[in-house]
Amino acid sequence: MTALAIQVQHRVGRAVLDTLAAVGRFAALVVEMGRGLTEVRVWLPRTLDESWNIGVGSFFIVLLISSFAGAVTALQAGYQFTGNIPIYVVGSVVTESVVLELGPVLVGLILAGRIGARYAAELGTMRVTEQIDALESLGRSPASHLLIPRVLACLLMIPILVIFADVMGVASGWFASKQALPVTDADFIYGARVFWRPFDAWYSIIKAFFFAGAIGFVSCYMGYSTKQGAEGVGRSTTGAVVTSSVLILLLDTLLAKLLLSV
Amino acid sequence: MIEITDLAKHFGAQVVLDGVTLSVKEGETMALLGPSGTGKSVLLKTIIGLIRPDRGRVVVDDLDVATLSRKALSRLRGTIGYVFQNGALFDSMNVFENVRLGLTDPDQFKDLDFARSRVADCLALVNLPAETTGKMPSELSGGMRKRVGIARAIAGRPKYVLYDEPTSGLDPVNADIIDALVKRLDTELGVTSIMVTHDVRGAFRTADRVALLTQGRIAAIGTPDDFLASEDPAVRAFLQRDFELSSTSSGGVDR
Ligand SMILES: Nc1ncnc2c1ncn2[C@@H]1O[C@H](COP(=O)(O)OP(=O)(O)O)[C@@H](O)[C@H]1O
Numbered sequence: 001m002t003a004l005a006i007q008v009q010h011r012v013g014r015a016v017l018d019t020l021a022a023v024g025r026f027a028a029l030v031v032e033m034g035r036g037l038t039e040v041r042v043w044l045p046r047t048l049d050e051s052w053n054i055g056v057g058s059f060f061i062v063l064l065i066s067s068f069a070g071a072v073t074a075l076q077a078g079y080q081f082t083g084n085i086p087i088y089v090v091g092s093v094v095t096e097s098v099v100l101e102l103g104p105v106l107v108g109l110i111l112a113g114r115i116g117a118r119y120a121a122e123l124g125t126m127r128v129t130e131q132i133d134a135l136e137s138l139g140r141s142p143a144s145h146l147l148i149p150r151v152l153a154c155l156l157m158i159p160i161l162v163i164f165a166d167v168m169g170v171a172s173g174w175f176a177s178k179q180a181l182p183v184t185d186a187d188f189i190y191g192a193r194v195f196w197r198p199f200d201a202w203y204s205i206i207k208a209f210f211f212a213g214a215i216g217f218v219s220c221y222m223g224y225s226t227k228q229g230a231e232g233v234g235r236s237t238t239g240a241v242v243t244s245s246v247l248i249l250l251l252d253t254l255l256a257k258l259l260l261s262v
Numbered sequence: 263m264i265e266i267t268d269l270a271k272h273f274g275a276q277v278v279l280d281g282v283t284l285s286v287k288e289g290e291t292m293a294l295l296g297p298s299g300t301g302k303s304v305l306l307k308t309i310i311g312l313i314r315p316d317r318g319r320v321v322v323d324d325l326d327v328a329t330l331s332r333k334a335l336s337r338l339r340g341t342i343g344y345v346f347q348n349g350a351l352f353d354s355m356n357v358f359e360n361v362r363l364g365l366t367d368p369d370q371f372k373d374l375d376f377a378r379s380r381v382a383d384c385l386a387l388v389n390l391p392a393e394t395t396g397k398m399p400s401e402l403s404g405g406m407r408k409r410v411g412i413a414r415a416i417a418g419r420p421k422y423v424l425y426d427e428p429t430s431g432l433d434p435v436n437a438d439i440i441d442a443l444v445k446r447l448d449t450e451l452g453v454t455s456i457m458v459t460h461d462v463r464g465a466f467r468t469a470d471r472v473a474l475l476t477q478g479r480i481a482a483i484g485t486p487d488d489f490l491a492s493e494d495p496a497v498r499a500f501l502q503r504d505f506e507l508s509s510t511s512s513g514g515v516d517r
C-alpha cells in the first residue's frame with residue numbers, strides 16, 4: 001500500500017513539474033512574441049495573408065454550422081413551448097442562444113479543429129524538418145515570421161467569423177420558425193427584442209476573442225515545440241485540437257460566470 | 263576565427279558532446295569527420311546558438327555566442343551561412359524566395375533587382391539551371407534541394423560557412439562541383455568554414471585541416487597528410503572503414 005502511495009505521489013509530482021515547465025516555456029514564447037512585435041514590416045503582410053486564408057477557408061463551414069444551429073434551436077423551442085407560454089418566446093430563445101452561446105462556441109470548436117490542427121501541423125513540420133532552425137540561422141525571428149502572424153490572424157478573423165455566425169444563426173432560426181411554427185415576423189421580432197441587451201452582442205464578440213486566443217496561442221505553442229519527427233507532428237496536432245477545445249469550454253464557463261452574473 | 267572550448271551537451275541520459283575543443287583559424291577550411299550519430303550536427307548547431315551547451319564556450323569573431331543579446335546574435339548569424347543536412351528549405355516558398363532569404367542585409371534583401379541577380383549567381387555556383395528559381399521545394403530532387411540550401415547559405419556572402427554534409431546524397435559530378443565551390447569560397451573570398459562530411463576523399467582534397475569527432479571528443483586533428491600518416495588507432499579505424507566502403511561503392515571511386 002505505502003509503496004503504491006509513494007509511486008502515485010511520485011507520478012503526481014512529475015506531472016506537476018512537467019506542467020509547470022510547459023507553462024514556463026509557453027510564457028517564454030509569449031515574451032518572445034511580444035519582442036517580435038517591433039518588426040511590424042515582417043509580421044504585418046504575413047498577418048494579412050494568414051487572415052485571408054483563415055477567413056476564406058472557414059467562411060462556408062461557419063455559415064453552414066450556424067445556420068443549422070439556428071434552425072434546430074427554433075424547431076426545438078417550438079416543440080417545447082406549448083400551452084401557456086407565448087409563442088414569441090421562440091424569437092427570444094433563438095436570438096439569445098445563438099448569440100450568447102451557440103455562435104461563439106460552435107465556431108470556436110470547429111475552428112479549433114480546422115485552424116488549430118493546421119497551425120500545429122504546419123509549425124510542427126517546420127520544426128522537425130529544421131525550417132525553424134534555418135530561419136533562425138538566417139538571423140530572422142520565428143516569432144515575427146511565423147507565430148505573431150498566426151496568432152493575430154486568429155484574433156482578427158475568428159471574432160469576425162463569429163459575427164457572421166450570429167447573424168446567420170438568427171436569420172436561419174427566424175426562417176425555420178416561420179416555416180414550421182405558427183410564428184409571424186412580428187412575433188419573432190418582438191420576442192427577439194424583449195430580452196435583448198446590447199451587451200449580448202459584445203459578450204459574443206468578447207467570447208470569440210478569448211476563444212481565438214486559445215486556438216492561436218495553443219496551436220502555435222504546440223506546433224512550435226514539436227519533437228521527434230512525423231509522430232511528434234501527429235501528437236502536437238491532436239494535442240492542439242484537444243487542448244484548445246477544452247480551453248474553449250473552460251473559458252466559456254468562466255466568462256459566463258464573470259460577465260453574466262447579475 | 264571560431265574557438266570552441268570544452269563544449270559538452272547531453273540529451274536525457276545520452277552524452278553527445280563531452281569536452282570538444284576546436285579552433286578554426288581565419289580563412290581556414292576545417293573538415294569534420296566522424297561516424298554518424300556522434301554529434302557533428304549538434305556541434306554545428308551549438309556554434310550558431312541553436313543548441314545551448316551544458317558546459318563550455320563558443321567564441322566566433324571574438325563574440326561569446328552564449329552571452330550575446332538577441333540583436334547581436336541575429337547580427338552574428340547574418341555573417342554565418344549554415345547548410346542544413348537535408349536542405350531545410352522553406353516549403354511554402356519557391357526557390358527564388360528561399361535563396362533570397364539568404365540575403366541577411368536588409369537593404370540587399372529589399373532591392374529586388376539585386377536579389378534577382380544574386381540569386382541567379384548563387385544558383386549557377388551550385389550548378390542549378392536558371393529555371394529552378396520558380397520551382398517549389400517539393401518539385402525538386404533531394405540533391406537539388408541540398409544545393410538550393412547551399413545557395414541560400416552563401417547568398418549573403420557570409421564570412422563563415424558551416425556545411426552539414428553538403429555532398430552526401432549527391433551524384434559524383436555534383437559532389438565534385440560542391441567540393442570545388444567550398445574550395446573556391448575559401449581561396450577567393452577568404453571564407454572560414456567547417457565542413458561536416460562522410461566523404462573522406464572530398465575532405466582531404468578541400469580542407470586545410472581535418473578533425474575526427476568520436477565519442478564526444480576530437481580524437482585527432484591535423485592536415486590531410488598528418489591524417490594519412492597517423493598511427494592513431496581511432497584515425498586508422500575510421501579511414502580503414504571508409505576506404506573499404508568507398509572502394510566497394512561506385513560513387514566513392516576515383517573522384
Ligand atoms: N534535439 C535532440 N534531442 C534529443 N537527442 C538529440 C537531439 N539532437 C540530436 N540528438 C541525438 O544526438 C546524437 C547526435 O546527433 P547528430 O549530431 O545529429 O549526429 P551526426 O554526427 O550524425 O550529425 C544522436 O544520437 C541524436 O539522437
Ligand SMILES: [Mg+2]
Pocket residue numbers: 302303304347426
Ligand atoms: Mg548530422
